[in-house]
Amino acid sequence: MIFDLGEKYRLGSPHIARALGYSNAAINDTFVITWFLKYLWDVARPNQYGRNLSTVLITPRFPSYPSAHATIAGCSEILLSYLFPSESARIKNLMKESAQSRLYAGVHFKVDNDEGLRLGRQIGETVVKLMRSQNLNTIQ
Template sequence: MRTNYRRWTEYPYAGESIPPKGSPEAGFWPMFFISRGRDNNFLDPFHQRINWRIKNPEGIDWETELLIVEQTLNSLTPQQIHIAQYWGTGELTDKITTIIFRLAKKYKLGSPSVARVQGYFHAAMNDAFVITWFFKYHWDVARPNQYGRNLSTVLFTPRFPAYPSAHATVAGCAEAILSYIFPRESFEIKKVMEESAQSRLYAGVHFNVDNIEGLGLGRQIGEVVVSLLRTQNLNTLQ
């Protein structure tokens, strides 16, 4: 079946002659809070089917999205370049874990509470990556550098499909969970996680819609986790 967008597996990256090859296995790894039913239906911890709130890429105007990438890269500020480099180098979850420890210290959480928060957080990150990889390879959406526009990107383009952005999905999931645990910090947490998602546009490796939809998907995954936390007596920490 043909699509109205370029397929990641069909177009070479800029400066290359053959299309990239991927590794979709992570999209089928075991999960902690979400389970996989028949025909790739996903179930929440209460065994209810999840209806994912993410746009089908067939309904996205990818030419307009490409124009946004080009305009962004042509007008980058030093601050935006710094944001792209900060969030795009090293392990993303390491940066978020640093935030967790900072907030734990601020609110004087004991070691058992910190361990529990970390456990829920990292288990949720696993599920966020699995769902993201499932959609990435299910839809097989090309990256901006596969359109032959000679983009001058800030970072190297990752070797897996674009849609949705994993950075954005992880950020959205982290936002939902950490805002529940640290409600007084929710405004700042939201601001930081949106910056993390936006950094992928600044880097030139994602379309803007990859980030917007990724954030939404991540927040939905986070809501699934929070719905369980409410029943597990993990109260918000003041």
Template sequence: MRTSYRKWSEYPYSGEQAPPEPYPAPAYFPMFFIFRQGNNEFLDPFRQRIHWQIKTPDSVEWGAELSFVEQTLSSLTPQKIQLAQYWGNAEATQNMLPMIFNLAEKYRIGSPQTARVLGYFHAAVNDAFVISWYFKYLWDVARPNQYGQNLVPILATPRFPSYPSAHATVAGCADSILKYFFPAEAAGIQETMEGCALSRLYGGVHFEVDNDEGLRLGRQIGEIVVNVLRTQNLNNG
């Protein structure tokens, strides 16, 4: 069935002659909290089927999304460029780890608890990457620079499909996990993680919906993990 949007695997990047080569392998990496059934249904740790909270790309108005990217890139401020480069020139988690260590020090939670926070954070982020890659290659949505427009992105466009944004999915997941461990810091955590997602629009490598839906998907994954933590606390109480 023909989709209503442009396919990533069918169009070359700006200035290139051939479509990009796919690399779907991370979509099939092992996960820690999510279980994959043979028919690509997914179960949570309590073996309940997961109903993913993400729009299908056929329900998105991609023309409007492209126009918004163009408008955004035409009105970038130095602060927005700096945000794009901060999150785009390093691994997203590389920029999140100092926050975790700073919060651990602020609340003096000790080495064992810090290790626990890091363990759940990294395991959850692993699952967020796998699920984001699963949807990327399931739907195969083109990047902004594959529309032949005169876009001038701040960042180099990654060579895998656009929807959803992996940065945003990881940020949404981290948002849920870190708010659980540091509830008094919820506002600052949310601002940081939403800035991570938004930076991909400012960089010109993602549509706004990639980021919004990535955040939503990531928060759902994070909440799956938080439910495990809450259940453990109840059992230990």
């Protein structure tokens, strides 16, 4: 998505590299927090409660809550919306769809996604706050 937006706004390599750097660092931090919480709370997945529930995807063998897809989507939404403010509505919709895809696949509960998005957005806000404190404005 960063490459597509970079091309759309004719951004040079330094701007793309900066966006990728902040995005990848934020996503890595989000993964660490998400996996810590997954194993702290150890919540079962939908098909572990109802053995007859068929899923679209193979159910992962690790805890469900919070959804890692949703936390990454929430963090990415905030960070990308900061970097590309004119794209924020589109980015928000795409990230919401990304989180919901795991619900539709049957591998997450709605709360896994809702709270995952909320957690990811909180982490994204922390990253954006850091970027603002260092006078790193939007790149658009």
